[in-house]
Amino acid sequence: MDYMKMTAPCGLDCFNCPVYMAGDNEDLRKKIAQNMGMPEEKVVCKGCRAENGTIPFLDMTEPCRVYQCIKKKNIDFCCNCTDFPCDYLHPYAEMAEQRPHNTKVFNLCLIKKMGLQPWAETKAKSVRDTYFKGKFKL
Numbered sequence: 001m002d003y004m005k006m007t008a009p010c011g012l013d014c015f016n017c018p019v020y021m022a023g024d025n026e027d028l029r030k031k032i033a034q035n036m037g038m039p040e041e042k043v044v045c046k047g048c049r050a051e052n053g054t055i056p057f058l059d060m061t062e063p064c065r066v067y068q069c070i071k072k073k074n075i076d077f078c079c080n081c082t083d084f085p086c087d088y089l090h091p092y093a094e095m096a097e098q099r100p101h102n103t104k105v106f107n108l109c110l111i112k113k114m115g116l117q118p119w120a121e122t123k124a125k126s127v128r129d130t131y132f133k134g135k136f137k138l
Contacts, residue, residue, distance in 0.1 A: 003120040006047050009070040009077050010089060011107035013124040014047035019057060079108035103131050 006015040014020050022029035022043050033040040042057050053063025066088045078084050085105050107127060110119045
């Protein structure tokens, strides 16, 4: 797996996203399409890097601001920026109602601390699972 390609610049782990996984899983694609009320053929995502900063199944036609910013600054992730964290990662940022924005900064900190591949292989799934399915505890 190319974790660089499949991790959004903002820290979202595309490789664990159900819509990405639905690309190879017809049953999952049908279930997501039904839950989201959209045609099955539209439930496909290759990750924002592969889509030049857009998410076509959400009808994005312009790259998100984070993607535009990292391209302009010629960096791979927001955590590599001297301005990190910035308002592009704020919980109310672009599409916050549809994406788990509050996991972004945490993931980016882990990527910076652990490195991309160790984070992707050992931590990313548990962060996502805890956020969506787990009980929060400190």
